[in-house]
Amino acid sequence: MKATAIAPSNIAFIKYWGKKDEDLRLPENGSISMNLSNLLTTTTVEFDPNYKEDEVFINDDLDYSTAEKRIIAHLDRIRSRANIKDKAKVVSKNNFPSRTGLSSSASGFAALTVAAASAAGLNLSVKELSILARLGSGSACRSISDGFTEWVAGNSSETSYAVPLYPPDYWDITDMVAIVSKNKKDVGSTEGQKFAGSSPFYPLRLSKMSKKIKFLKQYLLDKNFTKFGELVEAEALEMHAIMMTSKPSLLYIMPESLRIMQLVKKWRSVGLEVYFTLNTGQDIHLICRQENVRRIYQLLSEVSEVKDIIINKSAKGARLISKHLF
Numbered sequence: 001m002k003a004t005a006i007a008p009s010n011i012a013f014i015k016y017w018g019k020k021d022e023d024l025r026l027p028e029n030g031s032i033s034m035n036l037s038n039l040l041t042t043t044t045v046e047f048d049p050n051y052k053e054d055e056v057f058i059n060d061d062l063d064y065s066t067a068e069k070r071i072i073a074h075l076d077r078i079r080s081r082a083n084i085k086d087k088a089k090v091v092s093k094n095n096f097p098s099r100t101g102l103s104s105s106a107s108g109f110a111a112l113t114v115a116a117a118s119a120a121g122l123n124l125s126v127k128e129l130s131i132l133a134r135l136g137s138g139s140a141c142r143s144i145s146d147g148f149t150e151w152v153a154g155n156s157s158e159t160s161y162a163v164p165l166y167p168p169d170y171w172d173i174t175d176m177v178a179i180v181s182k183n184k185k186d187v188g189s190t191e192g193q194k195f196a197g198s199s200p201f202y203p204l205r206l207s208k209m210s211k212k213i214k215f216l217k218q219y220l221l222d223k224n225f226t227k228f229g230e231l232v233e234a235e236a237l238e239m240h241a242i243m244m245t246s247k248p249s250l251l252y253i254m255p256e257s258l259r260i261m262q263l264v265k266k267w268r269s270v271g272l273e274v275y276f277t278l279n280t281g282q283d284i285h286l287i288c289r290q291e292n293v294r295r296i297y298q299l300l301s302e303v304s305e306v307k308d309i310i311i312n313k314s315a316k317g318a319r320l321i322s323k324h325l326f
């Protein structure tokens, strides 16, 4: 009754921000993302009748924070589905900093779902795993399938899950993450999303969403990098406009992130094609074609605010592995 899974984080090109059902984590709109090859969580889960309590270790710390409560709630979902009562030990490691905007909840809940479902003896389809992962953290449902995926918003738990759009090798786009600081954000995504509806611009965003998704899918199909990049960058800015104008306002963009956003625009103006996107934290993702990776890496390395750079290609989704963490 022990299983281990590895799962990638993902970067959303069309963002999930705002829920129509908090408990079921049903999003107000669909979203589209790419799995990231170098932002990974590995998780081992063991159910055992000898365990007295659930024990959760994240990156070697016994974790008593809200993360632990969410993980135990997720174990409960899986236990009730598998009809077992055993307590569990969970050990989870990220190969990247958490709570700085790199979506550790996406990789974390995708890995937890796949490992715990298997450890509990469940044999679930990719769709069922995506639904289950969504209940842990919305963005995690997009990290189950390989490559580029679309989370179809749906109207019920059974109809809200991610479907694969293209395999990892479909397009050679690269996501270069600039780590600007390891400071943890004050307001997590779950909390922040509750305020989305208070922005006066939110209804406008939702009214244009299905068209936006259609356009993004067309640019993906055509492999039109310029149109794709422009839309992705505008979408990130729109989401942050919603965050900034909600009540209370949420300011996730830090001076260091802003500096890189301005540099990206400057590099583009002299012919280097690169776009930015960012989530709920200061770390920023630069999207470019393979042929420009070296040049952009070099330019980014020269920026004093950049502490580290992680290069990601499109990657496989969550999967079981045989090497356990304990």
Ligand code: DP6
Pocket (backbone or CB within 6 Å): 011, 012, 014, 015, 016, 017, 025, 031, 103, 105, 106, 136, 137, 138, 139, 140, 189, 190, 191, 193, 279, 280
């Ligand atoms: C800005 O998936 O972390 O990264 O469902 O409450 O766990 P919960 O939220 P979460 O939100 C991610 C928000 C985002 C955009 C995105 O990844 O689509």
